[in-house]
Amino acid sequence: MEKLVEIDRYEKKEITKNYRSLLRACKNILSNDDIKEIRKAIEMALSRKKEFRRPSGKLSAIHSLEVANIVASEIGLGRTSIICALLYDVVQGDDVEKHEILEIFGKNVEDIVTGLIKVKGLYEKDTSIESENFRKLLLTFAQDVRVILIILADRLQTMRSLNLYDAESQQVIAAEVGYLYAPMAHRLGLYSIKSEMEDGVMKYTNREMYSFIAKKLNETKRARDKYIADFIAPIKKELEAAGLKFDIKGRTKTIYSIHNKMKKQNTPFENVYDLFAIRVILDSKEKDEKADCWKVYSIVTDKYQPNPSRLRDWLSIPKSNGYESLHTTVLGPDKKWVEVQIRTHRMNEVAEKGLAAHWKYKGGEGEKGMDAWLGNIREVLENPERNAIDFIDDFKLNLYDEEVFVFTPKGDLRRLPKGATVLDFAFDIHSGVGKQCNGAKINGKHASIKQVLKNGDQIEVLTSKTQVPRAEWLNVVATSRAKSKVKQALKEIQYKESEFGKETLVRRLKNWKIELTDQLIHQLVKHYKSKSINDFFREIALGTIDVTSMKDVVSAPDTKVLDKEKQEEVAQQKSATNFVAGYDELEDSDDVLVIDKNLKNVDYSLAKCCSPIFGDKIFGFVAVTGGIKIHRINCPNAPEMRSKFGYRIVNAQWNSGGTANFQATLKITGTDDIGIVSNISQVITKDLKMKMRSISIDSQEGSFEGTVTVFVNDTDMLGRLIKKVKKVKGVYNVSRIDSVV
Structure with a gap:
């Protein structure tokens, strides 16, 4: 010290x-x-x-x-x-x-x-x-x-x-953790770490929604604790009577997972029924673990009606990261659905600490599964032909969690991600089998390569020596291994076709006593409007371009065309980043936006995915077309943009002197009373004197849900509108939504 x-x-x-x-x-x-x-x-x-x-x-x-x-x-x-x-x-x-x-x-x-x-x-x-x-x-x-x-x-x-x-580093770090490390922690079975990461990411990338859900959870805590106690009491009594040693408690789900449910179910917080889960953790000897878990399941489902479609048995076949548990959803008091998770202390430690716990409890299958997973990762990453975007997408595919369990004709178990097809299974057996696959027999019945696999399927792959990989296969496969092998095979085929096309052209030019130079190749690619040189040679090999028709083109090259190409290249190099304004110019500017500190004369547009308005915290994203899209800091797409295309992010802020009209869309829910739409419209157009672009209301069983799109000057104006509409009699909730209607 x-x-x-x-x-x-x-x-x-x-x-x-x-x-x-x-x-x-x-x-x-x-x-x-x-x-x-x-x-x-x-x-x-x-x-x-x-x-x-x-x-x-x-x-x-x-x-x-x-x-x-x-x-x-x-x-x-x-x-x-x-x-x-x-x-x-x-x-x-x-x-x-x-x-x-x-x-x-x-x-x-x-x-x-x-x-x-x-x-x-x-x-x-x-x-x-x-x-x-x-x-x-x-x-x-x-x-x-x-x-x-x-x-x-x-x-x-x-x-x-x-x-x-600082604020910018917070966004970059949070986006990266959300995009890569939280899914990786999940894949390795580190559920506690994964959950904390996801909540942390949301706290910094969508603080408004994070705070809203946290506040709601705090407000409903007392009622939730009482419900959990009422649910547990009769089960606890039965478990004690059965002589089982156990811990039983309610666990509130994470803010991130609750937000996900709100988005998936398109429902407000109040309508999310599974805000918590009941967890029963047994103190059982290893030989009695499965029997004791099923005993608890029997006691729970005797007391409360189970939903058969919501039974998840990871006792018989654990997940590939070693996760073992029995999940069921039952109808509790007040007709509310409640998830119950049943496991032992050993299983719980594996669930919390993942792979590390397998080294403590020897003999677990998780370590073997993880070794196979890491081998698959290495295979994807070590392929030098992959471009960066492809390989990171394929790496992400390896982070799947939901699995299907299928069998070879000999009865060997194979784990594949949910959504995997016959073709995925063929490549999982061997890349040679995958390349020649033209169908399969599933449970004795013929099936195409596109057939999605189900738990328990027994699959016999059918092959043909004349079968070769096709580009459409990339839309058929779901696993990174299969995608990687298909892309590799397609590149090999394309390379051979390209080489054959080049040889054909060289032979024909030799007959005409013309040399194939780089300048001539570029001229021909331009003339025939091919995407690339390799594509040009492939088109010759495939007969799309007739070599005999080239004689007139190659005999009298059009130098003007070449000159024009050079001019176009120069013009393209003149990008938005060349137009930098000085500070003096900026102060007198009427621009609504200041992009990348002093950047001026830049084409920009407001992104429709999050519809930023004056006053929102924003950033710029350089689009493929060269213009800049302006996004809110908490845009749903922001984490992926920052992680995957960080080099295309530019700073942006509103110019305090700027004025403009922006579209904002609100989601409104409430009681379907007579005149409710009229009252809302009056608040917007008469009381606040705002322009309304559209209003859409859908009524069902005495309540309504609708959207209204208005023109506002800034976030303050929008805030005033939200407060005013919330006060309209019969309105439950008003919230801003991202996309413009």
């Missing part, structure tokens, strides 16, 4: 608190020798030559201790991973050499620390998911699963400290 310099009293307390917390966590899972090594790693982390702070301003040593605490207590990893979490910052800061790590802690620690340093180095270069660096980052993950788990701990701690970052 005495080696620390330039650290204030608060930071010393934080270091001491995290230091003790980590040692307490280690005491429960590690030997005394392991703890001694961890103490040594902590001392190395705290004895840096100079103070080092993260972009948030937090001392790096504190962050490392916090990450190590997550690795130990929340993920449940051991000595090697804890030491790596403590040391990779120190090694990168040149305070400790890698060879010292090898000598003191061994080869495993050195390898993982090297992987973590690579990841951090790639972030410092470029965090854009579309960049080649991101392929390298994911490939580093796929080499050792502990690298992924430690980085997940790092990202979780960063999310917990996100309030210390």
Whole structure:
């Protein structure tokens, strides 16, 4: 501790608190020798030559201790991973050499620390998911699963400290966590971490809705707690009578999952019925686990009517990430549907800590499944032919959670994502089988390659030596492995066709005594309006372009055409970023928007997906056409745009002197009383003197739901309108919706 310099009293307390917390966590899972090594790693982390702070301003040593605490207590990893979490910052800061790590802690620690340093180095270069660096980052993950788990701990701690970052960094970090790391945590079975990440992402990308749901949950807590107690009481009595040892409690669902339900069901908060779930956790011996879980199921469904379509049995066949549980939905008091989850303490630890728990409970199938998953990831990432967008999309496909279980003719079990087809199954067997697949027999009946698989299907793949992959197959397959193999096969076919077309053209030109130059190729591509040179050669091979018709074109090349091409290229290079205005010009501007600080004379439009209006926090997104689309910071598409196309994001803000009319759409729900529409219209047009573009009302069973689109000057004006309409008698709720009607 005495080696620390330039650290204030608060930071010393934080270091001491995290230091003790980590040692307490280690005491429960590690030997005394392991703890001694961890103490040594902590001392190395705290004895840096100079103070080092993260972009948030937090001392790096504190962050490392916090990450190590997550690795130990929340993920449940051991000595090697804890030491790596403590040391990779120190090694990168040149305070400790890698060879010292090898000598003191061994080869495993050195390898993982090297992987973590690579990841951090790639972030410092470029965090854009579309960049080649991101392929390298994911490939580093796929080499050792502990690298992924430690980085997940790092990202979780960063999310917990996100309030210390500036507004732009908050958006970028939250978008990346939501796009990649939360799904990855889910795929690895780390449900607690995944849930906290998702809620954190929503807090910073859609704060208004996050705060709204949090407030509603707080307001309804007392009623919800009473309902849970009433639901549990009779079940608890029956379980005790059956001699079972158990814990039973209600668990409120996350804000993110509640918001998802509101969107999927297109319903307000008040109509979301499954705000919580009841969880029964049994203290059972491993040999009795399944029988005890089904015993609880029998007791619950004897007491409350079950919904047969909502039974989920992950006891008989666990998910590929090892998740085991029995879920059912029953009709509780007051005719409300309630989800009940039944599992043992072992299953619950696996559900919370995922893969790490499988190393504790040996013999679990999850580790084998995860090894196969990581192998599949490596196969996707190591293909050098893939472009960045394709490979990140395919990587995301590997993060599926819902699965179907199907069988080969010999009875071997195969896990595939929900929505997988016969063709996916064929490629899962072997890429050679997939390429020649022309159908299948499912449960003895003939089926096409497009047939979607169902749980329990037994599949015999049918092949033909004359069958070759086709471009349409990309719309048939659902797995990343199959997509990757189909694309690879198509490229091989296209390459062969292109080479054959080129040879055909060269032979014909040789007969005409004309040499095939780059200039001539570009002229021909332009003349025949081919998309690319390779496409041009393929069109020759396929007979789309007749080589004999080229003689007149190649004999008298039109230099004017070539000159025109050059002129067009120059014109295209003159992009919006060349028109930069000075500060003086900007101050006198009547533009409503200021884009990228001083950028002026830029074509922009307001995005229809979120309909920004004056006063909203906004950003610009450079469209493919060269113009700029203006989005709200909490646009539903913002996280993906920031993560996938971060390089196309530009700053934008409203010019305080600008005035304009903007369209805003409100969703209104209420009692279907006579004159309600007239009253709403009067408030808008007469009381507030606003222009109304449209109003649409749908009545059903005494209530109504409708939308109204109005023209407003800014968010203040819209806020006044919402408050006024809420006061109309019979109106339940008024909220702004994204898309313009």
